[in-house]
Amino acid sequence: MDEVRRPGRPRDAARDDALLDAARQVLLRDGYAGLSMEKVATLAGVGKPTLYRRWPSRAALVADAVLHSFLASVPGSPAPGPHATGSQRLADWFRAYAASVGDPHHAAMVLALTAAAAESPHAAESLYRQHTRGQYESLVGHLRAGVASGEFRADADLEAVADALIGSVLYQLLTRTEQAAPARAEHLLQLLLAGLRAPGRPG
Amino acid sequence: MDEVRRPGRPRDAARDDALLDAARQVLLRDGYAGLSMEKVATLAGVGKPTLYRRWPSRAALVADAVLHSFLASVPGSPAPGPHATGSQRLADWFRAYAASVGDPHHAAMVLALTAAAAESPHAAESLYRQHTRGQYESLVGHLRAGVASGEFRADADLEAVADALIGSVLYQLLTRTEQAAPARAEHLLQLLLAGLRAPGRPG
DNA sequence: GCGTTACGGAACGTACCGTAACGTTATTGA
DNA sequence: TCAATAACGTTACGGTACGTTCCGTAACGC
Numbered sequence: 001m002d003e004v005r006r007p008g009r010p011r012d013a014a015r016d017d018a019l020l021d022a023a024r025q026v027l028l029r030d031g032y033a034g035l036s037m038e039k040v041a042t043l044a045g046v047g048k049p050t051l052y053r054r055w056p057s058r059a060a061l062v063a064d065a066v067l068h069s070f071l072a073s074v075p076g077s078p079a080p081g082p083h084a085t086g087s088q089r090l091a092d093w094f095r096a097y098a099a100s101v102g103d104p105h106h107a108a109m110v111l112a113l114t115a116a117a118a119e120s121p122h123a124a125e126s127l128y129r130q131h132t133r134g135q136y137e138s139l140v141g142h143l144r145a146g147v148a149s150g151e152f153r154a155d156a157d158l159e160a161v162a163d164a165l166i167g168s169v170l171y172q173l174l175t176r177t178e179q180a181a182p183a184r185a186e187h188l189l190q191l192l193l194a195g196l197r198a199p200g201r202p203g
Numbered sequence: 204m205d206e207v208r209r210p211g212r213p214r215d216a217a218r219d220d221a222l223l224d225a226a227r228q229v230l231l232r233d234g235y236a237g238l239s240m241e242k243v244a245t246l247a248g249v250g251k252p253t254l255y256r257r258w259p260s261r262a263a264l265v266a267d268a269v270l271h272s273f274l275a276s277v278p279g280s281p282a283p284g285p286h287a288t289g290s291q292r293l294a295d296w297f298r299a300y301a302a303s304v305g306d307p308h309h310a311a312m313v314l315a316l317t318a319a320a321a322e323s324p325h326a327a328e329s330l331y332r333q334h335t336r337g338q339y340e341s342l343v344g345h346l347r348a349g350v351a352s353g354e355f356r357a358d359a360d361l362e363a364v365a366d367a368l369i370g371s372v373l374y375q376l377l378t379r380t381e382q383a384a385p386a387r388a389e390h391l392l393q394l395l396l397a398g399l400r401a402p403g404r405p406g
Numbered sequence: 407g408c409g410t411t412a413c414g415g416a417a418c419g420t421a422c423c424g425t426a427a428c429g430t431t432a433t434t435g436a
Numbered sequence: 437t438c439a440a441t442a443a444c445g446t447t448a449c450g451g452t453a454c455g456t457t458c459c460g461t462a463a464c465g466c
Contacts, residue, residue: 031322031323031324031325032323033323111322114377115322117377118235118314118317119314120235121234121311122234128377128378129378156390156394157387157391159387160390160391164368164370164371165367166370166374167369167370167372167375168363168366168371170370170377171370174317175335175339184363185363187359187363188360188363188364188366191359191360191363191364192367192395192398193398194398195393195394195395195397
């Protein structure tokens, strides 16, 4: 996994950062529709070929910009204690996730990634899924821990739960201008937990 | 509500249909990103000004194209019997919804609408919400019927349930190339029903 | 030095945008 | 019958962004 030393002048990492920052700035202000490659390059003070040398398309650029800002910050956010129960870990994760999307910066990033994935069905798999896999798997991990400890039913479809949690936040983001109400997220959480608990075990 | 007879040559309704059909055709083949106004006009055998006379933007055209094909077909699809319970009505509705999105034609329409809403935050409210309100309200209606009959808890946040059901389908659509597994939809349904039922009432 | 690659800048042809100007056609109303 | 009006198809327009290709220069390894 060593860095392969290529001949010639090495790429300037500062340019990567400048371009990614510019992309995020444009996304926050004008959304995915308002992001053009020229605008990003100009804002970053960088030539167009330099931009295209790094990312072959708008979707690829956006995906990286989102990945390096928002997504990396969520997975283990509240760092649940090692002795936390499955339901506690699940609740901590989901509350942190819902809250982070309440931040307009993060909301803009999620919307941009959604736009990139939705506008071209062929890219959906390679974009959206690949870049949200980290969150998804950490969520499923918390759920699995609950099953392993006997707190959750063994026959539960954990991915269905994960889809519902993440999907509901996404749907609220797409349909509501007001911020997604934390109360609603909490309610959904309790509802799913009630259905998840193993029979004969108290809440 | 009479049709106001304006002077001059009336618009040809056949052109509307041709344009909407062409738009759907392009969306299915190339997605939202591949839809240009020129392509739609050419495919419909219609001049560009004729297209712009009817829809001022790509998003508006797509919204109408989607609305007149897919959305109108869902709301009362299986036509639940008048004596059906809330959970039966809910299950019927959701199964029909999940199945309809399994159809590539419908999936393409939902993705297109999602792309239009996500790419420009300012348009999200007027686009996505307005055009999916019918489905959303009919779903919440089924839930309310369950509450009214005492089958569901009175303190349930029905919109949270609706967001989770619709959102999970949307999220699967965005992340999975394979068709959303009906089994997963069924599992989520049962999970939510378990949490919804009023205490002291058997499933 | 020499080969290779990165960089900013400029220019390229293409595609699509949204609008305007035609002449033609269809409908209303005097 | 005949003007007025508006929807049509066609063509053309200026503008923007696309993605690529050069240029000359800069930074590295050999």
